[in-house]
Structures are given as C-alpha cells and as structure tokens.
Amino acid sequence: MKENDAAKNNDNKEVEVVTGEVLDHTLAVDPASSKSLSFGSFVTKSNDLIQKTKYSLPRTEQKILFMLLSKIDQKKDKDPSKTYTLTFSEFSKLTGVNAMDPGYINYLKDTVQSLERRDFWVVLPDGRYKSMSWLDRGTVVDTRDKTISIRFNRDLWPQVAQLTSNYTSYSIEYLLMMKSTYSMRVYEIILSYDNGSRNYGYNNGLVFEPVTEEILKKFPDMRSELKGYKYKRFKCDELRSLLSVPTPEERGRGKKKNSDEPAKYSREKTLDEKYPTYYDFDKHVLKPAKKEINEMTDLWVEYIPVRIKGTRKYEYLYFFIKYKSKDEMKKVRAFHDSNAGPDGEVAKKPRKTKRKNVGFTAGENVSTPLPDEILTMSYVMARHELESRIQYFSYEKKLVSDEKNILADILTYTSKLLTNQKKAAQAEESLEALNRIIKNNGDLKLWVLGMEEKFKDMLQKATEKKSAQYYRVVVYNELIDNSAATVMAGQRKAEQLDGKSAMRVDMSVFDDE
Structure with missing residues (x-):
C-alpha cells in the first residue's frame, strides 16, 4: 500500500484492510509473548490461505483438518504426496464419539469422506473465485489397524508445508475444545494480521498496531480497558465474507437452473443468509468467538462495531488484542486440563x-x-x-x-x-x-x-x-x-x-x- 494511502486510514475513510497486502515475516505469532507459553502441537498456514479464502467448515471437519495440519513437519516434509495418519483414538477425541458405539465406523467414514469432498474458494487476482479441495481423493480407513490414511491436495501443499515467510503458526490445543467453528476462524484470521512485538514502521492498517491516544478518543468509555492493547480495523462485510461460503454469483453460478454445481453447495447458506442482521452476526458469531478465544487461547480479544455518521449500518469492526501473561496462561492451561474430554476408546464392558x-x-x-x-x-x-x-x-x-x-x-x-x-x-x-x-x-x-x-x-x-x-x-x-x-x-x-x-x-x- 502506498504511503499516501496510509493517511486515508483515519476515522471514517473507506480502506481495504482485510484482503490487502500481507507483510512478510517469519512468525506471525510473537515467540517472546506467545509461543513459549503455548502448549500442544502447532498448525501452520500461509497468510494467503487464511486471509484470501472463503469457507465455512463444520466443527468436526475443521478440527480434523487442524489435527492433520499439525502433523506436517515444516522442516522435513517435502513430498506433497505424503500420507498422514489419524488414529481412531484421535478421531474419537476430536469428535467426542465413543469408538464402542455401533454406528462409530459409519460416522467416521461419513465425516472423513465429507471433508475429502469439501471445497474452499480462493480469490484470484482478477476477483474471480477458484475452487480447491483440502484433501486428495483416496482416503483409506483401516478397521484392523484402527487408522485413517489421508493425503493433502497437491495444489494446497505450498500453502501448508515448507513455509519460510508470510505464515501464521498457532497451538492446535487452543482450538480443539472450541464449540464454534467461527471461533477457530476468527482466531487464525486475527493472528495472521499480527506481527507480535515487531515494528516495521508501517502505519497503514495492514497489521495490528498499538492503541494510540487518537484511538482512545474514539472510544472514551473503553479508555482504561484498551490501554496496552493493539488494534486493527476490519470492514464488517469483508470479515463476514471470510467466515462464509461465497455467494452463487461470486462462484460464477448466478441463478442458473441448470447449474452443474455440486448438490452440497445448494444446501450451504452464506453468513449473510444465516445471520442477516448485525444483531444475529454478533449473537451467533462474534460473542461466542470472543468468549472462547478469551477462555481458551493466548489472547485477550475485544471488539467494537462502528457506524458512519448519518447511517444505521455498522461498517467497521475494531478488533483489539493483547497477549496473556505467564500467570494468565497458567489459568488457560488449567482450564484446558479441567475441561478435557474423556478418551473416546474404552474397553468393552461385561x-x-x-x-x-x-x-x-x-x-x-x-x-x-x-x-x-x-x-x-x-x-x-x-x-x-x-x-x-x-x-x-x-x-x-x-x-x-x-x-x-x-x-x-x-x-x-x-x-x-x-x-x-x-x-x-x-x-x-x-x-x-x-x-x-x-x-x-x-x-x-x-x-x-x-x-x-x-x-x-x-x-x-x-x-x-x-x-x-x-x-x-x-x-x-x-x-x-x-x-x-x-x-x-x-x-x-x-x-x-x-x-x-x-x-x-x-x-x-x-x-x-
């Protein structure tokens, strides 16, 4: 973004902040403030994959995908055709489904097959959307060894493996306990726009920046609460779109009756259709996301919706974040320990x-x-x-x-x-x-x-x-x-x-x- 554009990022000027340029940096999560306090395995994605894709996965499929991504060794894994293994025990813990239940195998197969067939949408430079799958076809479920063997889509591989810059890495443990798939997406979107403690001298709205006196004046009722936080302004409609499947028009389908679009997309509603008002969006997406992120992760999150004077619609969402201290992270660890679910596989009872x-x-x-x-x-x-x-x-x-x-x-x-x-x-x-x-x-x-x-x-x-x-x-x-x-x-x-x-x-x- 040009420097003269940076001056426009004030008050109520309209600025592209969600799909703009992304800064190159080795870690989006500041190791001094977060990673040393984290626990569990890590998920790594390119920032483009996080910021420039539209999808909405069911909670279980989202967790399975995170588990698979955490198995990639960023230094050693170079073969895009490599098979990754998910055990039945891991699947049980992810879903809460008892492996002894009579319908367990069918549910497992249906769930994995659904994820295998699930597409997401990538924004092309000309504004069109390209469909891409997360996984390659040919998943193998072995009921004897109790394993699921899965391969990532080759086209996806450069976005999840061998990443050296412009990526975000975060603890999978933060996400696996979340009940809302939107909480998971909001968390990774926020992190992908944060530089940790690095200061590149930018002041253009592309990344989270320290809260200034100017920002505190905008929100006088929150002055004391926001000190020590960083902020970034998102366009409300663009953030909603990142948490949603694209519209038929965006997918190039329009309203053609003879469309060859897969039947599953005809059942998927966009976020605007599911939650058409800000009240609904706030109730079903933002509030649950804030609650779960604050309880389960290394971040404190606040947000404030903003209108343009003379209008009723909320145009922007100011997000505020602050990393938790070591003592606060001990409480997060205790929360996870106390709320850990039971092992999904148990010995058969008499x-x-x-x-x-x-x-x-x-x-x-x-x-x-x-x-x-x-x-x-x-x-x-x-x-x-x-x-x-x-x-x-x-x-x-x-x-x-x-x-x-x-x-x-x-x-x-x-x-x-x-x-x-x-x-x-x-x-x-x-x-x-x-x-x-x-x-x-x-x-x-x-x-x-x-x-x-x-x-x-x-x-x-x-x-x-x-x-x-x-x-x-x-x-x-x-x-x-x-x-x-x-x-x-x-x-x-x-x-x-x-x-x-x-x-x-x-x-x-x-x-x-």
Missing part, C-alpha cells in the same frame, strides 16, 4: 452392564446445545445427531416394534424440519426450541419419548392416512407450543420403561454442521 453408560460420564456433553451447523447438514446426518443425543441404542430393546417405528419417524420428521433450507426461519425456530428443551431438561430424551407417546395415541385414533408433511407440522407445533406437556409425557414413559433415565452417552459433538 454384557450385564452393556446398557449402562459405557465409556461416558453421566450427563456429560448431552446437555450441550445443538450446534447451529446442524441447519446445513443433510437430514440423514442431522438424524444421526439426534439419535446420539437421545442415546437410542441404550433403550432400543425396551421398546416394542411399533414404538421403534414411531420413534424413528419422529427423528426423521424433526431432522427434516431442522434441515429444510426452503423454510429457514422455521428451521431456526425449531433449533432454538430444541436447545431450550436441552437447557431446561439436560437433554432431549424425555421430549422424544413424550413425542412417541403422543404419536402412538394419535395414530391409534386416526381414521385416515396423513402425509409426511402433515406429521412434520405436528412435530413443529408440539415443539414450539407444547414442549412442557410433551416432556411430562416423556417422563412417565421413561419411568414406565425402567424407572430411571437410561439415555446418557457422550456423543453430543456429532457436528457436521
């Missing part, structure tokens, strides 16, 4: 205890909210998520044939409500209602059992056959308007089955969003 909480602590993770990403899943994957939340296999044998069929239908109706892209508002309302039930009752088991009882009674009284659409409406109405009564019916059913809750297993992170 048959007499098979129906109990095999490999899991009662109540662990099943009470976490369903992720927003479930709205973009296929209904089949969403159904797997719901099955895991109610731990269907733990009480399946206690139900008669008709009850099993009804319960299976209810899960299908509910998953189709959640993944119906044509009725996005209804899907989001359903998700909020389910999460309220989880919050109030600890999980979804009683609601599902209550719905099974209601459907059984309704079907017995029916005089004519109804359509699947009719029953989806019934599920929706009961979910929104009558959940308390449904939960009470489920409680009676649970007591009838065995007099106690029998459905607590830690598979709450089936998050193929």
